[in-house]
Amino acid sequence: MWASGRRRRGALDSGFTMDETVAEYIRRTVLKIPRHEIMEMLTMWDFLSKTQLQTINVHQIKEKISQEVVELCEENSASIKQAAILDMIYNHTYRNKKVWTVYQMTKAAGEETDSFNLADFKYKFKRSLRSALKNVTISFREYEDNAIWIRIAWGTQYAKPNQYKATYVVYHSQTPYVFVSSLRSNLPLLCQALVHASSYHDIHEMELRSRCIDSLKDIVFKRYSQTFQTYHPRPLQERNVAPEKVDPRIIQENKREKERIQSVNQEVFGEGVQPKIEFAQYKLETMFKGEPEMDILTEKEPFRCVVKFSSPHLLEALKSLAPAGMADAPLSPLLTCIPQKARNYFKIKERKGILSASCLGP
């Protein structure tokens, strides 16, 4: 704070003021960016002029760089709007740092799709949110493939928006899917605004979460390769399995079994790279089955437990289980249905049949 005090005095001399919180926010955002990407992101930001950018010395410690950037921003008298855009650029590049939750919007029966108008959407969205909450910062930014990134910093009736805990929403205009990150309290407001702005009827959570938003898109847009829908797998010979270099003195006894596992695996997971998901959670609420003498059975309460699978790349991990000999093939459909059902949070209840993951909304 000592340092910032000195800086502000300097700014006053040049007869200029910028909100201290904005300055601090920009400084921190720059600090987050890896050194070698700072220039690139600042260029993308397009707020500082080329000559201004050239004055920045990136070969010093980041503290100093961020100071310089802030001073330049003071010259241009940056507002929180511009600062928010820089934050969006950072978060778009590092989108895998957040956990994204997927929401699906639905139309009422018989409703027609209106043609999408971006300006209209923005206007409606802002109005809807602002009518409920005055202190809120909303920023938009469009990206290729019709993705609209929305950043919302929430405040309360009496407090200014907290820029450090902004919510990110990614909406694809031609689809009913919305991806939301870091939202706790204001969900109903957001849902309302989204439904209103995109003229849908209802919205619900899909029980699908991941850090990798692109994989989530792949799943809900059904973009990844999936052979399980085609009922008959292609015969094995056609697949281009690389001929392994095996010493003739090493003889595989279970070649056929291996091939079976491979084909079963391919049926279930397909050929391509799996979408990236980090976890899957199963809430079990099933009755205890065991010896009749045991007292537990007399109680009708179900057994509750939560099973959580986590891995940096869960689906790829599951896919490699059987070939690695760590599990029998095929795996339980409960594990393999994740991309198909587009969800990784399940509740398993007592019902007939194994696969009884009930589809409950949020």
Add this chain to the structure above:
Amino acid sequence: MSLVKPFDKLPTLNAATILLVGTDESQQQQLAEAILKEKKTFKINIHVATSLPLPAERDHIRPRIDLIAFMINMQSKHSLRNVEASLSHMDANFFLGKVCFLITGVGRMNHCSVEMNAVRKLGNLYSSPVLFCELDSEGIRAATAQRLLRMLQICAGHMPGVSALFFSSLMKSSIDE
């Protein structure tokens, strides 16, 4: 599917066959390659299987198996169960010195899901040696390969005056004495 038997076929001249049984295929492959790299005076066949019994359709082309090495990973209960299940598909004569257990993953004590006792019991129950080795390290892989070759040599009868039974009883007597 049939029992594997140690004496149902004639031995091949100046050749020996080892069978590696375990669930971790890549590890088996690595070990097999390490065995092939070692210097030896006889021809060697390495058969690799995930579990026993072996598929019957290959019975007629499979040579006599001289030594079976079961591989157990301490981090995987599945691997232990797989080995336990496989053991019932073997001719009892194998346990006269032609079986050994290779245990990997002891080096990660905190992640072990198989108890050390279970492995020791297995060794006692089937009166077969239990060898510990971390196959991830190349040096240990080579050392393990050497030991397996040595056992194989004895089991295949290439060592005059030393039979598998003699050797296994030696090991036993060293404990009992």
Add this chain to the structure above:
Amino acid sequence: TLPSWETEGMHQRGMAKNPKQAFQVHRSSLSAWQIEERTAGLKTADLKSAQKHERGKQQSASVQAGNSTQDHLEQALTYFERIKDYIPLKKNEVLQKHLTTVESIALQRGLSPEGLDVLLNVALSGHLVNTRILKCLIPASVIAESSVVSAVSRLCVGKCSSSTQLLFLRWLIAMFDFIDHKEKLHALYGFFFCSLQDEKLCPYVCHLLYLLTRRESVSIGFSLLFLFFQGMQPHLQALLSLYKLFCPELVSITLPAKMKTYFKNSESLWKAAINTIRRRNQGTSPTSQQLILGTGHPQSRKRKWNTQLILPACSTDTKNPTRSKEINHADILSHSESFPVEQLHTFSQLLQNIHRLEFPSQMGSVLRNSLLLHYINCVKDESIYLRLYYWMGQTLQEECTWYKLDNQQYEEEFKDFLDIVYKTECFLQKGFSSCEEFLYKSLPLWDGFCCRSQILRLVSWIPLSSFSAFRHSSTMYIIHCFLSLLQCSVLESLKELLQNWLNWHVIQLDMESDPKISPLNTTLSGLVNSVAELIHFVGWIATVALRLENNATFLLYFILDFYETVCDVYLKYNLPLLVMPPPGVFYSALLSMDAVSLNQLCYIMYRYRTNLVAAKENELIKKTILQFKFSSQTYQEYNQYIMAMVGCLWTSSAFQKDIHPQGIRLDPEVLKKTKVQEVRNSFNIVHHPALMGYAILFLQQAWPEDKTLNFNLIKGRRWNWYLEYLYVQGLQGLKLFIESSINRVSQVSQTKSGNAQV
């Protein structure tokens, strides 16, 4: 009622709280912290000169970067110093920022003593409900004792939570060796002792007391008080066992001899950071490092294995003569003060200060220091062994490469460590029981590859009393030795083991004659049994190994080498025991194709004879019933062997005269069936396959013109010439054997085995 030190501690803090002075201290120290901080404890002026000196080595870029981080640290410390009241961490960005600065710098470079002082005070003030500060208190060089004392006084006020107290204790244990002096800390012994009552803190307090305890710390009050806490938890036991060593008359309960682990590991939180800083310090100035060690030892990355590194201020006296003078002065004044081991450099110093040496808590530093080893050897202080035992057991277990796979990258260091342990054992002529336990525990899991030679060598220091225990756990060891061509090294280490036992026995015999020293704790019969067990064990291994290796000459050499020790046990080591080699070994040496083995065997048999003859004479002279007599079976076995040898080398009657049940005697009928001509000539010094080469050379030299190689020419006088020729060729064993065991006076044909018999 607060003990007196409380006020003292407060007083010191009060001094430091003078803001101007405090600031100055920070300035100087903070600029110094980035360079080697071993100079800490010097006056500011010294610091500055040292700083100038050191700075030249640093590159300007790093100085620049360093300066700015240094600014931040300075700010942070000033901030922390000003904290006077409770401050919540949440939503306090300034605090967060400073905390992060301190953390990152501390973990990278360590903190100066002054910085530590400030932070320690904040951490224990209760103003900051967070343990992050304690977790990053890594010293760059030393910790001032005064900071620790004032921290303890903070602890006393009782403002901080119990978890903070616990963490502080762990920190203190982990950093114990970084504290520059410990006198005042020793004065707090009573305070720590009282905190034993706290159930949660108890294990750590015990550990701390264990590190602090000296002979004078143990007093009646303490030991009595101690009895109240008899829970027999391992940590209490550890402390109690130390007390018992110092004052056996005060502690009457019996304690189990061996424990697995005494204390929980307190260091884990800081271990990595300490290592980083150590590496950093080593990297920046190798020259000063050399100075500190004084020897050219390669530096080990891990502190424990090179603990001299962390013993603070080792170098100051060489760099700064004034200070060392001060120390000497102080020494003269106070005799009771202990002499820090870091200052021990010469043997004469050792002699002068031998009565007041104090060991560091990490006994590992002793291993590399031969002076201290001398000291250990002569003081016979059990407490040292106890501490060494505890420390070594823990280190071996923690660093073992096949126990913990993560250690594999440190295999070289572990090898070095095992080497050092082995060398120390050789130096002290004594095995460490922790090392032995480690062998029992880890051998069954050994892969037979890691640290092979080190492990094999360590086996040679297994104490006599526990050999049977070793045999029971050594199955794997044997499997390995059979399956991986290790037999020779195994035999070598077992031979060393035997020699170590025998040497020990001889020394014990010497000491027995000295009445002052208590008699041995092992009875002679126990010793004889154990040695016999070992010899039989090796005989068994050797037989099998020869079988597996197809009587390899190299292996046979090692086996016979072992028996060279065995055959002389009676005369050389005064132990009434003679064990003959098993027939598997004897016959493969006798019928070996190699003259070296045969010669070795001849020598061994000659020594057996000498020993047996001496034993018999002793028996006759004393005429008393000796407790130990060689059984007639030993004589019988010897006679059988000698007959086989004479038949094989001299009388050409190997197939007739051999009466050993496992010998090479053959029925004449069978011999006839073989249709070998001149069966009788198959074995004698001319025709023995190992010697035939010599015979051919002899013939060629004696009758150069004769190309038929007529061995029958070697007869009578020429037989004697041939013998001389063999002796000249270096077959001295053969010479000794023939001269002792074969009666040359009578005719060759008449040489009876009886002459050879004892």
